[in-house]
Amino acid sequence: MKIVLDTNVLLMSLPKLSPYRPIFDNLLNGTYELVLTESIFQEYKEIIGQKTTKEIAENLSELFKQLKNVQLVKVYYHWNLIERDPDDNKFVDCAITANAKFLVSNDKHFNSLKRIDFPKVDLISADTFLEEVKKL
Secondary structure (H helix, E strand, O other), X not given: OEEEEXXXXXXXXXXXXXXXXXXXXXXXXXXXXXXXXXXXXXXXHHHHHHHOXXXXXXXXXXXXXXXXXEEEOOOOXXXXXXXXXXXXXXXXXXXXXXXXXXXXXXXXXXXXXXXXXXXXXXXXXXXXXXXXXXXX
């Protein structure tokens, strides 16, 4: 199963004591495939560096480069489906390009995707994805 994780969900899943930790652990175990673009990768690195330390951000980026179930994709078409926060479009475009099963986010800006029939992007919350991961 291919998925795209919004940065906020990745951050929530990193702490060992987080209830969302199974999301990160299942990524490490290869239970699902994480797809991202270079710009998503850079955002992960930047935001994690701001919220934790630069060393943790570097270690995580190196880990992502080594995991076989982390796929880097190139986006050739930008759909611009999210108007309220255009920076979020990189996650949508990645999900469409990779034909991801889910885009996982708690960001309200993504809710506009629920009203768009084409291209279809299945948006789910971190809680819903956590339940999906527990079933695997």
